[in-house]
Amino acid sequence: xxxxxxxxxxxxxxxxxxxxxxxxxxxxxxxxxxxxxxxxxxxxxxxxxxxxxxxxxxxxxxxxxxxxxxxxxxxxxxxxxxxxxxxxxxxxxxxxxxxxxxxxxxxxxxxxxxxxxxxxxxxxxxxxxxxxxxxxxxxxxxxxxxxxxxxxxxxxxxxxxxxxxxxxxxxxxxxxxxxxxxxxxxxxxxxxxxxxxxxxxxxxxxxxxxxxxx
Numbered sequence: 001x002x003x004x005x006x007x008x009x010x011x012x013x014x015x016x017x018x019x020x021x022x023x024x025x026x027x028x029x030x031x032x033x034x035x036x037x038x039x040x041x042x043x044x045x046x047x048x049x050x051x052x053x054x055x056x057x058x059x060x061x062x063x064x065x066x067x068x069x070x071x072x073x074x075x076x077x078x079x080x081x082x083x084x085x086x087x088x089x090x091x092x093x094x095x096x097x098x099x100x101x102x103x104x105x106x107x108x109x110x111x112x113x114x115x116x117x118x119x120x121x122x123x124x125x126x127x128x129x130x131x132x133x134x135x136x137x138x139x140x141x142x143x144x145x146x147x148x149x150x151x152x153x154x155x156x157x158x159x160x161x162x163x164x165x166x167x168x169x170x171x172x173x174x175x176x177x178x179x180x181x182x183x184x185x186x187x188x189x190x191x192x193x194x195x196x197x198x199x200x201x202x203x204x205x206x207x208x209x210x211x212x213x214x
Contacts, residue, residue: 003138010116010142017111021052021147022154028055029158035063039159046155050148051109054078064210085113092120093137100137107144116140 025046032042037059045055054075061071085108093104116139123136187193 003135006136006138007142010119010139010144011146013115013119013139014111014143014146017115018146018150021111021150024052025151025154026158026161028052028059029155029160030162031056031158032059032155033159033162035059037062039163042159043152043155046152049075050106050151051075051079051082052151066210081110082108085110088117089113089120096137104137104140104144107141107148109144109147112140112144112147115143 028046029042032045032055033039037045045058049055049058057078058071058075061074066074086105089104089108093101096104116136119136119139183196187196
C-alpha cells in the first residue's frame with residue numbers, strides 16, 4: 001500500500017465518525033455566537049484549540065462571565081486526557097522528524113486517536129522507524145485531517161446559523177443535551193452508571209456556584 005493509499009484509507013475510516021462530529025461542530029458554532037463570541041474568535045477557537053469538549057466548556061464559561069484564568073485552567077484540566085493519548089502514540093512516532101511530531105500533536109483528538117492507534121498497532125508492535133514502504137503515519141494524517149476539515153466547516157456553518165437565530169429563542173439547552181448524548185452510550189456497567197449518578201448529584205448540589213462551576 002502506498003502512502004497515498006494509506007492517507008485515503010485513513011479518511012475513509014473516519015467517515016462514519018464524521019457523521020456525528022458534523023452536528024456537534026454546528027452546535028458549537030451556534031452556541032458560540034449566542035454566547036456573545038465574535039465570529040472570528042469563534043472560528044479561531046476551532047482552528048487553534050481544536051477540541052470540542054473544551055470549546056463547549058470555554059464558551060459556557062465565557063457566557064457566564066468567568067475570568068480568563070478560570071476558563072484557561074478549566075480547559076487545561078479537561079484536556080489532560082490527551083497526555084494519555086500522547087503516551088500511547090509516542091512509541092510509534094518517536095523516530096519521526098519534528099515537523100511530523102508537531103502535526104501529530106496538533107491533530108490529536110479523541111476520534112483521531114481511536115481510529116489511528118488501531119492502524120499503528122496493526123502495522124507493527126514496535127516503534128515505526130519509517131523509510132521503507134507505506135507509512136501508517138499517512139493513515140493518521142488522513143483520518144486526522146478529515147476530522148479537522150469537517151470540524152472547521154461545521155463550525156462555520158454553525159456560526160452562520162447562530163447569527164440568524166434570534167436571542168429570544170434561547171439555545172442554552174443544547175449544551176447539556178449534547179453532553180448527555182455523549183455520556184449515555186458510555187453507561188455500560190455499574191461503576192459507570194454510579195459515576196454518572198454521583199456526578200449528576202454533585203452538579204445539582206453545586207448549581208448555584210459562580211461561573212457555572214457546578
